[in-house]
Amino acid sequence: MQLIDAAIDIWVEGGWGAVSLRSVCARAGLNDRYFRESFADRDTLLAEAWEQVRQETTATLATIMADLADIPPVAVLHRVIEAVVVNFADDPRRAPVLFGDHAGCAILERRRHDLILVATEVLATGMEPHLRKGRDRDLFRSSVLMTVGGFVELTTAWRVGLVATDAAGIIDRTTHFATILADYYLEPADAPAVDTQR
Template sequence: MDVRAPARTWGGRTADERRAQRREALVSAALDIWLDSGWAAVTMRGVCQRAGLNDRYFYENFADRDELLGVAWDEVCAEVFADLAVVVAENSERTPLEILHAAITRAVALQTDQRGRARILLAEHAGSAVLERRRQSMLTDSTTLLTAVAWPYLRDGIDETAFRMSTLAGIGGFIELLTAWRSGALDVDAERLVEHTAAIAVQLGGAFLPPEVIGG
């Protein structure tokens, strides 16, 4: 019989729980600094100071700053995708273009929350290879998600490659619009941004959706 000793605890938490807590504190500190001053301001010493931990706990969890930045990005990206998935689920009885309109509205709202972590995904990442790769992955993952959601509504016999390319172009264009809007290069309010993007979606949808779906 395999009899294992119970895990030792300190302050009511096991060693694994304490390590997970330290890791969470380091990621949270990195995100706070990132939001305040940009990704380049995220340093090992700065993160440890913000988290109230010494250097050895940083290297207990991360090989270097790039790994921490990647983990922090992944956490925010997962949160945003989960948030948008809830919007899709809550509007599942509506038409696909109405679902998309709701998702666009939520994506814009996430960028207007001044303390919202979603702003990190559209901030400046030039100079960080790890973040540039993740930004590209976010674009392709978003394309995959949207094509999967739209697939049951499409006309029979469509060109699948053309549909994916159009979806990729639409999402990429939306990300660039959001980035320009966030930076102040595009001087419109959130409502106009949502409605313009939704109108483009209708135009793109016309090539792949049945007329009755386009008309709602």
């Protein structure tokens, strides 16, 4: 949709605060009437723009997760990390929309928070069958949450130039940290899986 694409472009250039009825219509070359017919207000437009970017990103990840169902969890983590970083590098609009500074916009702050929790739940649930005996599940899930949150902050800092590396460097750094956690929490790839129902 033209209005959503225009909103995302303006968002990336000047932050979500630069998105307005007038700026979006001017960028899209449309009359104000089209905005009012499509969106109740600016927050509705911002939410739909955010959801479009999220759906594009999560669809890519869902495909990868399905294709890698039978490989060791650490290899899955590496491929997921690689896919997200490459996804953000190939389309620089995605990172600032999903994980940029949303302070002051409750509807975006909530979505950013919820996305981190959902990503944590997907990863933790997928890895739990491989949890080592004796490892605390609550601590494991907290560690996954910290990892996901740290990854978001690292990629955000990289995007704005605060981390001097390239996409490959971000992938290596994140995979290194994930591997350290996996070595502590998860059974080796050739060990039997743990029955998480006990």
